[in-house]
Amino acid sequence: MLHKKFLPLYVTSLLFALLFLAGSIQFENFGTLRVFMNLFTDNAFLIIVAIGMTFVILSGGIDLSVGSTIALSGVIIGVLLEAGWHPLPAFAVVLVLGTLFGAVMGAIIHYYQLQPFIVTLAGMFFARGLSSVISEESIPIMHEFYDDVAMFGFELPGGAWLGSSTIIALTVLVLAVMLANFTRFGGRVYGLGGDTHSAALMGVPIARTTIAVYALSSFLAALAGIVFSFYTFSGYSLAAVGVELDAIAAVVIGGTLLTGGYGYVVGTLFGVLIMGVVQTYISFDGTLSSWWTKIVIGLLLFIFIAMQRFLVRR
Amino acid sequence: MGYKDLSPLVRRSIWPLLGLAVLLLANVLIAPEFFSVEIKDGRLYGSLIDVMNRAAPVALLAIGMTLVIATGGIDLSVGSVMAIAGAVSAGLIVSGVDNIALVVGGGLLAGVAAGFVNGFLVGYFGIQPIVATLILMVAGRGIAQLINSGQIVTFHHDAFEFLGVGYFFGLPFPIVLVVIAFVLVQLLMRRTALGMFVEGVGANASASHHIGINDKLIKLMVYCVSGLCAALAGMIAAADIGGSDANNAGLWLELDAILAVVIGGASLMGGRFSVFLSIIGALIIQTLTITIILSGVPPKFNLLIKAAAIVIILLLQSPEFHRQVARLKKKRGPKHAS
Numbered sequence A: 001m002l003h004k005k006f007l008p009l010y011v012t013s014l015l016f017a018l019l020f021l022a023g024s025i026q027f028e029n030f031g032t033l034r035v036f037m038n039l040f041t042d043n044a045f046l047i048i049v050a051i052g053m054t055f056v057i058l059s060g061g062i063d064l065s066v067g068s069t070i071a072l073s074g075v076i077i078g079v080l081l082e083a084g085w086h087p088l089p090a091f092a093v094v095l096v097l098g099t100l101f102g103a104v105m106g107a108i109i110h111y112y113q114l115q116p117f118i119v120t121l122a123g124m125f126f127a128r129g130l131s132s133v134i135s136e137e138s139i140p141i142m143h144e145f146y147d148d149v150a151m152f153g154f155e156l157p158g159g160a161w162l163g164s165s166t167i168i169a170l171t172v173l174v175l176a177v178m179l180a181n182f183t184r185f186g187g188r189v190y191g192l193g194g195d196t197h198s199a200a201l202m203g204v205p206i207a208r209t210t211i212a213v214y215a216l217s218s219f220l221a222a223l224a225g226i227v228f229s230f231y232t233f234s235g236y237s238l239a240a241v242g243v244e245l246d247a248i249a250a251v252v253i254g255g256t257l258l259t260g261g262y263g264y265v266v267g268t269l270f271g272v273l274i275m276g277v278v279q280t281y282i283s284f285d286g287t288l289s290s291w292w293t294k295i296v297i298g299l300l301l302f303i304f305i306a307m308q309r310f311l312v313r314r
Numbered sequence B: 001m002g003y004k005d006l007s008p009l010v011r012r013s014i015w016p017l018l019g020l021a022v023l024l025l026a027n028v029l030i031a032p033e034f035f036s037v038e039i040k041d042g043r044l045y046g047s048l049i050d051v052m053n054r055a056a057p058v059a060l061l062a063i064g065m066t067l068v069i070a071t072g073g074i075d076l077s078v079g080s081v082m083a084i085a086g087a088v089s090a091g092l093i094v095s096g097v098d099n100i101a102l103v104v105g106g107g108l109l110a111g112v113a114a115g116f117v118n119g120f121l122v123g124y125f126g127i128q129p130i131v132a133t134l135i136l137m138v139a140g141r142g143i144a145q146l147i148n149s150g151q152i153v154t155f156h157h158d159a160f161e162f163l164g165v166g167y168f169f170g171l172p173f174p175i176v177l178v179v180i181a182f183v184l185v186q187l188l189m190r191r192t193a194l195g196m197f198v199e200g201v202g203a204n205a206s207a208s209h210h211i212g213i214n215d216k217l218i219k220l221m222v223y224c225v226s227g228l229c230a231a232l233a234g235m236i237a238a239a240d241i242g243g244s245d246a247n248n249a250g251l252w253l254e255l256d257a258i259l260a261v262v263i264g265g266a267s268l269m270g271g272r273f274s275v276f277l278s279i280i281g282a283l284i285i286q287t288l289t290i291t292i293i294l295s296g297v298p299p300k301f302n303l304l305i306k307a308a309a310i311v312i313i314l315l316l317q318s319p320e321f322h323r324q325v326a327r328l329k330k331k332r333g334p335k336h337a338s
Helices: A004-026 A033-058 A066-082 A087-111 A116-134 A144-151 A164-182 A184-194 A196-201 A206-232 A243-253 A265-285 A291-313 B008-030 B047-070 B078-094 B100-123 B129-147 B158-165 B173-190 B194-203 B205-210 B215-241 B253-263 B275-294 B299-317 B319-331
Strands: A153-156 A160-163 B038-040 B043-045
Touching: A004 A265, A004 A291, A033 A066, A033 A160, A033 A164, A033 A184, A033 A206, A033 A243, A033 A265, A066 A087, A066 A116, A066 A206, A066 A243, A087 A116, A087 A144, A087 A206, A116 B253, A116 B299, A144 A206, A153 A164, A160 A164, A164 A184, A164 A206, A164 A265, A184 A196, A184 A206, A196 A206, A243 A265, A243 A291, A243 B129, A265 A291, A291 B129, B008 B275, B047 B078, B047 B173, B047 B194, B047 B215, B047 B253, B047 B275, B078 B100, B078 B129, B078 B215, B078 B253, B100 B129, B100 B158, B100 B215, B158 B173, B158 B215, B173 B194, B173 B215, B173 B275, B194 B205, B194 B215, B205 B215, B253 B275, B253 B299, B275 B299, B299 B319
Parallel strands: none
Antiparallel strands: A153 A160, B038 B043
16 A cells, blocks of 8 residues: 555655665676665664764754764773673663763754754764874784674575574664654654654654664764774774764665654665665676765755655655 | 843853853963964964954854854855865866866855755745755765766865965964854845845744835845855865865864854854854854863863853753842842831
8 A cells, every 4th residue: 555655655665676686687696685685784783873863853953972972882882892891781881871962962952952953963073083092003802702693693595694694783773663653752752753842742752752862873883883893893083984974875875864754664674775776886886986976975865855845845 | 341231242252252251261371382483485384363263264153153143044064065165166166167167166056055945944934944954965975976976086276275274464264264254244244134134034044024025035044144154164174285185174063063153152043143253252162172282181182172162052042041040149138128
C-alpha cells in the first residue's frame, strides 16, 4: 500500500535501488551480497551517528559536535586501555561521559534559549580540543578483546560477511525505530520539531525532551566512536573530521525535514547507504576521482532539499 | 555616569573593544616588545602588524558574514568558496593567463557565483541558511579539486602574489585589502538605505516585505557580498603560499568568521550589525591565539580555550543569563531601595 506520508522514504529507497542496479549492470562483481554487506561494514559508525542526528533534526535542532565526540571517545578508550583497563569498563565510561556531554549541551540550548548550531559548534571545539589535550598522537589500541570482536561475525553466501559493527548498527537501527515511532518519547520529539509552542501547550516536557535528544545523539556518537575504534585499532584526536556533515547529509537524503517534525529513522539508513553506494561506484570505476563523491553528495543534497520545499509548499 | 546611561552604540562597542584591550595588555605584560613597530626599507614590522596581517582572511570573511548574519542567515560555505577562488586563480595562471585583472576577476567571479547560488536558495527557494550553504560547503571542496584535476597547483606570478605578500604604503597588502573592503561595505550600508534594509530583513523578514522592501533580493545580495569577500580571502591565502590546496585552503575558517561576528556582539537571530566590531572580533581571535603562544601554554589548548570563549560570550549575550545573575544579586540583598 502506497501511502503519501511515506513518499520521501519511497524516493530514497528507490534511488538506492536504482544506483545499486546501475552499478551492477555496469560492473561485474558489483551486484553481489558481498558489496551490499560491505556498505554496512564500511559505514556502520556513520549509520549509528546519523540515527542520533535524525532524532536531533526531528526535534528541530542540529548537532555539529558528533564528529569530535567520536574522536574523543577513541582517545579516551586508547588512554584507559594503555592504563591497563579492560575495554568493557572503558566503553561504559565513554558512553556515560558522552551522554552527559550531550545532556549539558541540551540544557544550555534549552535554558539559555541559544541556537543549537552555535552551542554544538562550541561542543565540537571542546571535544576536539579535549582530545588533543589528552593526546596529540594517535594511540594504538592492542587488546585481545578487540581482536575477538573484530573477528566476530557470520559468513554469508558469496563471501559476504556480517560483522560485529554491522550487527551493532542494525541493533541500534531497530531500537531507534521503536523509540521514534512506538514510544511516548518519540512522539514528543516529533511534536517538539513540528511546533515547539503547540507541543508545550499539549503538555510535552520541552526541557526534558530537548536534553534527552542531545544526550541520545552524543550517546550514539560515543557508541559510534567505539565502533570506529574497531576499524582503526587506535584513538586519534584528528579522527572523524567532518563526519557531522556526512551525518546531516545522510539524514536529509533520507527524507527527514530539516525544519523538524517529519521524517523516518529508516530513511536515514538509506541516506547512508546511498552515500556508500556512490563511493563504491566511484572506486569500482577507477577513473573517477574521489572528489566526485563530494560533488555528487552535494547534488543529492540539493535535489532532496528542493524536493522537500516542493512537498512542504503543497 | 553609570553603564545604563551610556548610549546603546557605546554599550555594544565597549565589550569587544575592552576584550581586545585586555588581550593586548596581557601580551605586552608577557612580551614587552609586543607593541614595538620598526620600519625597515619603508615597511612596517612588528607583532602588532603580524597580528593584523594574519587576521586579514578571517576579517574579510567576517565582513561578509556580518551582513549575512544581520539578515538572520549564516554562510557555512565561505571556507570552501575560498578554496574554489584560489583554485580558479591558480588554474588561470598555470594555463597561461598573465593579465592580473583576469586572474583576480576570475576568482572574484567564482565567489560571486557561489554567493549567488547560496542567496538564491535562501532568498527565492526559502531554504534554511544552514542547510542551503551546507550544500556548497560539502560540494565546494570537490569543485575546487575538480578545477585543477585534484592537483595542488603551485605558481609564480609576481602581480598575483602581491595580494598575499606585497606591501602598500608600508603596510602588508592583506591589511590594505581589509581596510578597502571595510570602507566600501560601510559606505554601501551606511551612506545608502541598504544597511537599514538588511537590518529590517533580519529583524522581521515578512514585515519588511509588507513595507515594500524586496527581502529576497536583499538576501541574495548579502550572500553575494559574502561570496565576494570569501573569494578575496581565498586569493590572499593562495597568493601567500604561491599555490592552491583545495583540501586545506580556508579549512574551518567559516567557524572563525562566525565566531568573529558573534564576538562583535551581533545576534545570530539577525537585526542590528556592526562590520567594524566584527573586524575587532577577528582581531580578538588572532590576538588570543598569539597570547596563548606567548604565554607558553601548549598550542594544543587552543581549541579548548576557543570553546570556553564561545560559551562565555554566548552566555553573556543570553537574556536568560542576565535574569539569573540579577536574581542572584537580589538574593544577596538589594542595594537599592527602588
